[in-house]
Amino acid sequence: MALTALRTGVTVGLLGWLIARADLGSIGRSLAGASLAWLALAVLLQVVGVAVSAVRWRMLLRAKGAEAPLGFLSRSLLVGSFFNNFLPSTIGGDVYRARDTATRAGSLTEAATVVLVERSSGVLALAVFVLAAPLFGVGAAPGEAPAALWGAVAVLVAGLAATAWALRPGPLAALRAGLERLDRALGGARDGLVARIFGRGERVLATLEAFAADPAMLRRVFLLGVLLQAAVVVHFWCVARALGLEVPLGAFFLIAPAALVILLLPVSINGIGAREAVFAVLLGRHGVGLAESLAFSWVVYALLLALGVAGGVVHAVTRRS
Numbered sequence: 167m168a169l170t171a172l173r174t175g176v177t178v179g180l181l182g183w184l185i186a187r188a189d190l191g192s193i194g195r196s197l198a199g200a201s202l203a204w205l206a207l208a209v210l211l212q213v214v215g216v217a218v219s220a221v222r223w224r225m226l227l228r229a230k231g232a233e234a235p236l237g238f239l240s241r242s243l244l245v246g247s248f249f250n251n252f253l254p255s256t257i258g259g260d261v262y263r264a265r266d267t268a269t270r271a272g273s274l275t276e277a278a279t280v281v282l283v284e285r286s287s288g289v290l291a292l293a294v295f296v297l298a299a300p301l302f303g304v305g306a307a308p309g310e311a312p313a314a315l316w317g318a319v320a321v322l323v324a325g326l327a328a329t330a331w332a333l334r335p336g337p338l339a340a341l342r343a344g345l346e347r348l349d350r351a352l353g354g355a356r357d358g359l360v361a362r363i364f365g366r367g368e369r370v371l372a373t374l375e376a377f378a379a380d381p382a383m384l385r386r387v388f389l390l391g392v393l394l395q396a397a398v399v400v401h402f403w404c405v406a407r408a409l410g411l412e413v414p415l416g417a418f419f420l421i422a423p424a425a426l427v428i429l430l431l432p433v434s435i436n437g438i439g440a441r442e443a444v445f446a447v448l449l450g451r452h453g454v455g456l457a458e459s460l461a462f463s464w465v466v467y468a469l470l471l472a473l474g475v476a477g478g479v480v481h482a483v484t485r486r487s
Contacts, residue, residue, distance in 0.1 A: 180439030184446060184460060192457035193464075196409050200465065204408035211401040212473055215394055216243050222287070222390040223263075226280045229383050230376040232270045241484065242266045244477035251436060251474035260285065275366045279373040284387070291391035292423040295399070338375050345371065398422055405465050406449075413452045421448045441467060 220239040227234055245266075246259030264278040271277035345367060377384060399422045403415045413421075425444045429437040445466075446459040454462070 174435055177434040177439040180434065180443050184439075184442050184456065188457045188460050190457075192455070193461050196458050196461035197465070199410065201408045201410075204404050205465070205469075208401050208404035208408065208469060209472075211397045211404065212469065215397050215401075216240055216473075218390055218394045218397065219243055219284075222387050222394070223280070223284050225383055225387055225390075226284055226377065227267065227271060229380050230271065230276065230280070230373055232267070232272065232280075234267060234270050239267075241480055244473070245481040245484075246477065247470070248474045248477035248481055251471055252478065253436075273369055275369040276373050279370050283374075283377060287384075287387050287391040288395060289427075290388060291395040292426065294392065295395060295419045296423050338371065338378050341371055342375070395422070398426070401469075402466065405462060405469070409458065409461055409465065411449070411454055411458060411462060413449060413454065417452055421445075424448060438467075 217236075217240065220236050220243055223239050223243075224234055224236060242263050243259075246263045248259070249262045250259035260278075260281050264274060264281050266277075267280070268274040268277040271280055345364070399418045400415070402418045402422050403413070406413050406418075425441070425448060428444050429441055431440070434440040442460055442463045445463040446456055449459045449462060450456070
């Protein structure tokens with residue numbers, strides 16, 4: 167309760183402070199003049215993102231011997247977006263997806279591991295965007311960029327290193343040996359909490375070993391992650407174009423990763439307030455005013471909510487049927 171109260175306070179405080187400093191008339195004019203064609207393209211990219219995510223998710227499930235139709239996984243992703251946006255958490259959708267595929271994957275632990283690896287591969291793609299951006303003349307020197315941007319870069323690079331390390335046969339073999347040594351030290355006596363911890367640890371490890379045994383599949387999953395995150399970057403750019411913001415596409419290869427990583431932090435309710443503050447800072451580096459940044463943030467959030475509402479409708483219909 168205390169954490170929820172703190173996050174609510176941060177949400178209200180940030181949002182109130184930003185709105186008090188912005189010209190509400192300018193926000194309204196930006197929203198009223200939005201291009202429907204560019205917004206339609208942004209929505210289309212959301213649909214592409216769901217399809218790519220479903221394909222990537224099915225590849226990981228198949229690597230451990232589980233089968234699930236693309237339609238089923240797409241539905242689960244849509245419903246997951248509903249829980250992400252309408253519960254006070256950004257991981258509620260992942261919990262739903264794990265529960266939805268638990269029977270197919272073999273257990274809830276294995277299903278959750280698959281979802282975690284699928285999400286991690288997306289972070290890996292974002293890290294590659296950030297690291298590759300300077301090669302194309304995108305970005306700013308460390309002294310010129312906001313601290314939040316470089317903090318996000320550090321998180322992404324750490325995610326890149328952790329993912330690459332965790333899915334190599336060597337570290338997994340070392341973890342397996344460690345589990346076996348611990349089991350011998352306990353004399354094979356497992357009961358209660360110890361048994362549950364061992365059982366879940368072994369299921370997680372077996373799932374990761376199945377992935378590490380198929381490096382070609384992991385490469386395909388990574389490439390699909392790059393495609394997915396590229397769609398997210400272009401989605402942001404389309405929203406900017408819809409509002410008439412003259413921010414180059416290349417800039418969003420840094421703005422999108424920084425914003426997405428910062429929004430994963432549980433500092434506000436569903437990123438509200440933090441989202442507006444992050445975009446105000448990052449778009450402000452490209453000459454976008456506070457009112458226009460807020461309009462951009464609210465359109466991005468409105469499109470996320472629309473996807474969540476679609477997921478809620480799907481959930482209601484499928485539960486009834």
